[in-house]
Amino acid sequence: MALAIRDLDFRYGSTPILCGLGTGELPRGELAALVGPNGSGKSTLFRCAAGLLRPRAGSVSLDGRDLAGLSQRERARRVFYLSQDTEARVALSVFDIILLARKSLHRGFALAASAADTHAVEAVIAELGLGPFASRDIATLSGGQRQLAAIGQALVREPDVLLLDEPTSALDVRRQLDVMATIREATRRRGIVTVTAIHDLSLAARFADRVLVMNAGQIAQAGSPEKVLAHPAVSQTYAVGVHLERSARGTLLVEPYIQVP
Secondary structure, eight states, X not given: OEEEEEEEEXXXXXXXXXXXXXXXXXXXXXXXXXXXXXXXXXXXXXXXXXXXXXXXXXXXXXXXXXXXXXXXXXXXXXXXEEOSOOOOOSOOBHHHHHHHHHHHHHTOTTSOOOHHHHHHHHHHHHHTTOGGGTTSBGGGSOHHHHHHHHHXXXXXXXOSXXXXXXXXXXXXXXXXXXXXXXXXXHHHHHTOEEEEEOSXXXXXXXXXXXXXXXXXXXXXXXXXXXXXXXXXXXXXXXXXXXXXXXXXXXXXEEEEEOOOO
């Protein structure tokens, strides 16, 4: 039971962005970190997987079923894409903004929330530790709290696949750890497939079950963090040296460095 992306090809005009890209099978219950330099095609990959862009060739399947055969509504229910932009644009509480995400797929905006909707929202808020902020206006929250609320909007829709585009990019060190730990635990507890684009290789090593290295529209290497991050493909992709070691706590640490000629 897995997400599989095979031979994906996408262009903007005559410019190739994804070039026969394949991820192999990404199992349910695992967190995959998608790493690679800016401009390598990570966001385009996510948009194609979510059905927001139509590739020229290739397939995205879940549990052996090609997602291209689903209606737009059903695909949106099964695959949730969270972009980098989580800025608050509405004056709503955390509870209400998560409830709206639930109703948008399960009941429609115009219908009153059911008891099941309310229970689902309360459960997600508890799962993400957002209880103290449930009645707060989303615009008054910190970046990390807003990011967790955005993840709550995703989880309350009960997706099978969660695609997160740099969820830690604007967060301080503590919030990065909080958010990544929350994502990993939710992935395992719910048995979903989560792929998160991330620039910090040490965060990828610490929290991901597998790492996908993306470069020039292709997956250059994929596998366990310890195996992949030590592979020459990482140094070639980023044009840096990479040193790996274990901390005294057993955490895998990644030190990129510039190689002086």
